[in-house]
Structures are given as C-alpha cells and as structure tokens.
Amino acid sequence: MIKPMTSKERIDAVLAHREADRTPFVLVDGGTWIAKTEKLSYRQLCGMEDGGASRIVKLTDEVGTDAVSAVSGVFTACLNAFGCPIHIDEPGRPTDTGSCITDPEKEIPLLDKAAIREKLLANEFVRGMIRQCVNVKKLAGDRKYLLGDIAGPFTMAAVMVGTQDFIMLMLDEPELVETLLDFTLCVSTEMFRILHENGCDIAMPAEPVASGNLISQDMFEEWVLPRLKKLKENLPQYRYFFTHVCGPQASGCPPCGMPARPRFPATGAWTRSRRSVTRTAGL
Numbered sequence: 001m002i003k004p005m006t007s008k009e010r011i012d013a014v015l016a017h018r019e020a021d022r023t024p025f026v027l028v029d030g031g032t033w034i035a036k037t038e039k040l041s042y043r044q045l046c047g048m049e050d051g052g053a054s055r056i057v058k059l060t061d062e063v064g065t066d067a068v069s070a071v072s073g074v075f076t077a078c079l080n081a082f083g084c085p086i087h088i089d090e091p092g093r094p095t096d097t098g099s100c101i102t103d104p105e106k107e108i109p110l111l112d113k114a115a116i117r118e119k120l121l122a123n124e125f126v127r128g129m130i131r132q133c134v135n136v137k138k139l140a141g142d143r144k145y146l147l148g149d150i151a152g153p154f155t156m157a158a159v160m161v162g163t164q165d166f167i168m169l170m171l172d173e174p175e176l177v178e179t180l181l182d183f184t185l186c187v188s189t190e191m192f193r194i195l196h197e198n199g200c201d202i203a204m205p206a207e208p209v210a211s212g213n214l215i216s217q218d219m220f221e222e223w224v225l226p227r228l229k230k231l232k233e234n235l236p237q238y239r240y241f242f243t244h245v246c247g248p249q250a251s252g253c254p255p256c257g258m259p260a261r262p263r264f265p266a267t268g269a270w271t272r273s274r275r276s277v278t279r280t281a282g283l
Contacts, residue, residue: 007066007144015240024066028149028204028244030059031072032094042074042088042095046125051132057139070133070146070200074125076159078150078191081123082111084160088125099162101180104169108176111183116190126191130198137199145201145239150191152205152243153227156184163209170215170223177223185227189234196237203235204242211246 002021005013013020027033034055035042045052052072060068076097080086083100101107120126136146151159157180158166170177192203210224224245232241 010066011145011240025064026067026147027060027063027065028069028147029072029075030056030069031074034059034072035094036092039091041091041093044091045072046074046088046128046132050135051128053132053135053139056132056136060140060144065144067145067147067202068136068140070136070148070195070198071129071150072132074129075149075206076151076156077125078120078123078129078187079156079159080125081119082160082187086125097159099160099165101161104161104165104173104176104180108180108183111180113183113186116183116186117194120187120190120194126194130194133195133198133200141199146199147202147204147242148192148195148200149204149206149244150188150195152207152210152224153181153185153188153231154224155207155209156187157181158209160184163214166209167214170219181223181227185230185234188231192231192235192238196235201238202240202242203231203238204244205231206244208244208246 002019005021007024010020010022010024014024031042031045031052034040034052035045038055045055048055056072057068074095076084077086077088077095079097079100085098085100087096087098133146133148140146157177160166160180161169166177188205192200192205196203205228207224207228210220215223228243235241
C-alpha cells in the first residue's frame with residue numbers, strides 16, 4: 001500500500017518512473033474555464049490586483065490538479081511586446097493574438113535579438129503575466145509545481161507572420177524562416193527565463209501550429225524539433241521541461257499505438273485523448 005503523496009511527490013515519482021499513489025492530473029491553463037464560466041475578459045482577469053491568481057488557484061484546488069498554471073490563457077500574448085495585436089476584451093473568449101509582420105523580406109532581417117528582454121519587461125501584458133505568476137507562487141507554490149505554458153518557437157513565428165503566409169514562406173524563403181525561428185527561439189527562451197525568475201517550475205512550450213496536418217512529419221523534424229531541443233538546452237534551471245504537440249507529429253511514440261519512428265528519446269510519459277496526443281515529459 002503506497003502512502004498518500006503530496007502533489008509534488010506524485011509528479012516527481014511518475015516522471016522518475018516510480019510507483020505513485022495515483023496518476024497525477026494537470027489542468028493546463030484554466031484561464032479559459034474561468035473566463036467562460038465567470039464571464040470575464042482576459043483583461044479583467046489579468047488586470048486584477050493579484051493578476052487573477054486567487055481565482056486560478058481556487059479552480060485548480062477545486063478540481064484537484066497536481067500542478068497549477070503560472071500564466072493562464074496567454075500563451076502567445078507575449079508577442080504583443082514585438083508588435084502583435086492582442087484581443088483580450090471580450091468576456092468569455094480566449095486571447096486572440098494577431099500577426100505583426102507584413103513584409104517578411106524587409107522586416108525579419110531587422111528583428112533585434114539583443115532587445116528581446118527589454119521589450120518583454122516593458123510590455124504591459126507581460127508585466128501582468130509576471131504579476132499573475134508571482135501571486136500563484138505565493139498562494140500555491142508550497143504545495144504544487146507551477147507550469148508555464150508559452151508558445152514554442154515555431155508557433156510564435158507563425159503567429160508573427162500569419163499561419164498561412166508562414167507555411168508558404170517555409171516553401172519559398174526558407175532562409176528567412178531560419179532567421180525568424182532564431183529570433184522566436186530567443187523570445188521563447190527569454191520569456192521562460194522571466195517566468196522562472198518569478199516562481200515557475202515547469203516549462204511547457206506549446207506548438208499547435210506544428211500539430212495536426214499543417215506540416216508533414218519531415219517538416220516537423222526539420223523545423224520544429226531542433227528548436228524544441230535547443231529551447232530545452234537553454235533552460236537548465238527548470239525542474240521539468242514538457243512540450244505539447246497534437247496529432248500525427250507525435251507519432252514517434254509507440255505506446256500511443258502509432259508507427260514507431262525513433263526521433264524522440266524513450267524517456268517521458270505520454271497521454272492520449274480523442275483529439276490530441278500530449279508529450280508530458282522531457283525531449
């Protein structure tokens with residue numbers, strides 16, 4: 001009989017391939033549920049004195065999660081620091097981030113990696129994300145790990161250009177795409193570093209644009225996977241590094257019943273639902 005574990009002990013045990021008292025449960029985000037059920041806009045939620053932290057922690061405690069989102073519902077919103085418009089004022093609706101690059105050939109070479117941290121810290125919405133993270137840590141950090149859900153480099157790049165235009169750019173101007181991905185890798189790295197400085201324990205870059213049928217498996221392995229591995233290398237301070245990829249691009253995992261393609265190391269846990277396959281441990 002295994003004695004009851006704390007949430008942190010449970011996650012540690014499972015990711016170390018040890019027996020746990022039960023399967024850990026993590027609700028990624030949670031902000032969407034709060035916005036929907038409480039008829040709040042993300043501006044209202046993140047504009048609260050504690051950045052909405054008390055509501056986020058209350059929800060995760062009520063449903064019994066073993067980790068809590070450090071920044072709920074804003075996984076692409078940090079791109080506002082680089083000119084992407086964000087729409088966060090409609091109650092009950094998720095954050096919508098628009099593109100900011102209209103002339104890739106002219107604008108991408110001008111992106112300044114040296115100014116990334118300064119621009120992030122100067123951005124009003126990023127400061128709200130930091131406030132939320134700090135207060136979630138105060139309320140729940142002694143009991144649960146904080147998980148930061150931020151867009152990965154490929155998805156950030158697609159948002160900055162617009163997804164359809166970005167896919168075409170991969171085919172027509174691959175050198176520009178390389179330059180843009182180098183920039184967004186630095187953005188994702190710096191945003192995760194800022195979150196860690198303010199209490200985040202688990203980095204989880206999400207790559208929805210690299211999921212489904214938008215790109216092939218070969219394109220995923222050429223454009224996406226190397227940046228995720230580099231992002232992990234850039235973040236040794238994190239306790240854990242997860243990543244989320246949906247659909248056929250997760251096909252390197254035999255336990256999911258998909259064809260085995262030895263592109264991912266075997267370590268780590270995976271879960272499968274009807275609509276997605278989620279990588280829940282290190283690359």
